[in-house]
Amino acid sequence: MSANAVVWFRRDLRVRDQPTFLAAAPRALALFVLDPALLGPSGAARSTFLFRSLRALDASLRGKLQVVTGDPAEVVPRIAAAVDAAAVHVAADYGPYGRIRDEAVEKTLVEDGRELVRTGSPYAVAPGRVRKPDGDPYKVFTPFRRAWAEHGWRKPADTDASTVEWLDPVEKSVIPDDVDIDAELPEAGEDAALARWQEFLDGAVGEYQDGRDRPDKPGTSRMSPYLKYGLIHPRTMLADLASKRSESAQTYTTEIAWREFYADILFQRPDSARENYDRSFDALPLASGAAARVAFDAWCEGRTGFPIVDAGMRQLREQAWMHNRVRMIVASFLVKDLHLPWWWGARHFMRLLVDGDLASNQHGWQWTAGSGTDASPYFRVFNPITQGEKFDPDGDYVRKFVPELRGVPGKAVHQPWALPGGLPEGYPEPMVDHKAERLDALARYEQVKAARG
């Protein structure tokens, strides 16, 4: 039997803390498959970030990364055969598409007398592992978080590029050129991920508890794109956080736990990527027709007339990223002020976000819509003015992304319609009356309650 193996990279584009290397050693071919089924919907920002990260990975493997475009069910067995690999090593994928894809690949490999070996996952604790004493999955975050922490996780794996002796590519290896984008992206690649993480550990993590809610300040970690592509493993981050022992480090650990919780929920309920997790919300009356499309376009383009909402939607376009607090504000506005389906907003986010992660994105949206886990009380409707004044108290965030309002000083920028000089040139009137739409949203939620019986 051949001692050769294949390491098939997917969402784990790194060489440190990479357990698949230990499983595949001593000799393997490094493979990445550009799957048109994933690349299509992933959007220009994520595609470009992916290509750049692949170039970085190829460099750390000294040019040995085999990149092939095609259907993995066809490509992976072909490459495995070309090097006569006994096994193909992967980190397990728990997403709805990945599970089906991997089963198809595995079937063909097994027919050829090879194995698909799953070692680790993109999570500290793999989905499906954290269970109540009776074996059922958790549906509420707080008890999940407790059980997740008790379950614990392995230490980071001690690996680097030299853990495996890399075989030469067997086919022409092509990483596509960057897709043309307007957005400015964070630096890609594993080294950039580690550098960013170190910067956060040395700085903002100390004030994370309060700083994370301020879109006008660099208070968040901005690790989401790196986690999305596995340029760092959460286990590496958790090990660093454990040595901090501060309240803020705990708060950040909780954010990692949310990522794992939502991955677990999506694993339990793959349908929840598209459907209401709580099906009684199917009875929620939604806006529809041409007026709904017009309202949606205004939201997408950041011309709702609510400055904090517009700033967020424009940050999304400019940076392919949005501050988490503002994601909640714009989501609440779409769902509760415009009465549009959460999946419209979720799809728009997935198209533009450089960190777009199916589990976190869809369930973040469902949380706001009230149809998800830990459904927020229906009467909790974000007030876009209050939220702006509270979390962007000087208006700096709004002015940064909404040039029409740059001449407005201080927090008056959150209510431009009330300025003594009138609405600044080029900035729209509020597209809705928030107070009225809030009451409308509450009335619509009554329908859900009524349908529940």
Place this chain on the structure above:
DNA sequence: TTTTGAGTTGTTCGA
């Protein structure tokens, strides 16, 4: 089985 306590992120109103 039954019971009890609790649930990310808020807003409004009135004192």
Place this chain on the structure above:
DNA sequence: GTCGAACAACTCAAA
């Protein structure tokens, strides 16, 4: 300006 109460009722987790 600040503060506490009301906003309802349901499901989940655990004892």
